[in-house]
Amino acid sequence: MTETTRRSLFRLLAATAQAPDGLKIRPVGRHIAYGANPEKQVVISWQQLEKVNGPYVRIATEAGNFGAKISAELRTLKSEIGWQEGDHSFPPHGPDPLYQYYLHVKLDNLKPDTTYFYVVGHQDYDPITSKRSGETAQFRTAPTTNAPFTFTAFGDQGYGYNARKLNSLAKDQNPAFHLALGNLSYAIHGGTKNSEGGHTDTDKYDAARWNSLFAQNEFIAQNTPWMITLGNREMEKWYSSNGYGGVKARFTMPDNAWSGSTGIYAWRYQNVGLISLDGNDICNRNAANLDHTKGKQLTWLEKQLADHRSNPKIDFIVVYLHHATYSTGESGAESIAQQKWAPLFDKYQVDLVLNAHNRVYERTDPIKAGKSTKTGTTYITTGGGGQALDTFYQNAPESYLGHEDPSGTPTMRCFKKNSDKSTDTKVTWSRVRYRGYGITAVDVSAKTMKIRALDEDGVLIDELTLRRD
Structure with a gap:
């Protein structure tokens, strides 16, 4: 036979x-x-x-x-x-x-x-x-x-020992919800360079890894709302032309940007307005879905930011996505986000942007017009969710609570389209850098948002309080 x-x-x-x-x-x-x-x-x-x-x-x-x-x-x-x-x-x-x-x-x-x-x-x-x-x-x-509440966030989780340990740590925070910042299961787990999603001819794929992820996460996700955003490894183009057929089968998010949008949505929890964006739309290096919304996401984003900022019930605006607008991690930052999204974050006074993609923890100074300020948007990369860790570009030193290191010159790299080549820029806004596993917890009360970064043992590595008058 x-x-x-x-x-x-x-x-x-x-x-x-x-x-x-x-x-x-x-x-x-x-x-x-x-x-x-x-x-x-x-x-x-x-x-x-x-x-x-x-x-x-x-x-x-x-x-x-x-x-x-x-x-x-x-x-x-x-x-x-x-x-x-x-x-x-x-x-x-x-x-x-x-x-x-x-x-x-x-x-x-x-x-x-x-x-x-x-x-x-x-x-x-x-x-x-x-x-x-x-x-x-x-x-x-x-x-x-309004009543005080906490939410947690991390990305690049996958499954395994470190991911399970961080789930336990997140659950210990008793969060009202959790933000899962893309590259969720690592079902796409390699391939040729720059083919980590969106390339069915070269991506290595194992759909059963999703089974492992859901089994691993159940003890927290069955009780705590798990709000996801899309990473490059969610571009599983075997299922649909944009790659999102798989994630639409597995999850149900609000997806209220427009009919048919996936991973792009807005919602409010008490005094916090939240917006999930599809970073694949502005990603140069993994460019399979670059500009796939043809400008619709940008138009919707401005309208939604305006709605949130004019809402008297909202004190803080939090944007979350997979790709980094500003970061000095090895996997880079996105120049298109800096050119098109960051001016809107400035205009509508976004308080916090959370992302992953770089598998490290990094917090910027408040940034406005690309430079450090006292009243701009704080950008946090929280990508140490369980998968193998990255480095900081050009080996910039770690600098975190109790281990501050002012030496070295943090450098941001922005990749060119479908290329390993990048434009490199020395920056002064990289305030905290930690190369390890961990979670970000955000404690919210009236007019106050306290941000805590915890390593995988629950030790505080960063702390910041944002306030609204």
């Missing part, structure tokens, strides 16, 4: 086999997100490793007193084995192709400032009636009036 015949037979047998026993198929990888109005909107998402019938969510405001079943939307991804170079062996004894089943339930008209309990199930699998332990999770909607 030829290999082609064997695989055809395998598919036929799989298609005609009886449906698996629902009781044996536990839901995995639960993760939640806020909608644009976190006082009333939450999305519950999870994964099934095999296809099931009748997936649903049940919610309650009192533990154990669950309401009716709410049907889930199924989104299926089909990943051909021929695309992939995996961490494990593929057929003859395994799925061909790999199917991943993602379920989503959008909840609206929830009560503000309320704790909800939830379970997920499907036909022949009801966690309540079967009394299976450990199946109940919970979330809390945002309050309508």
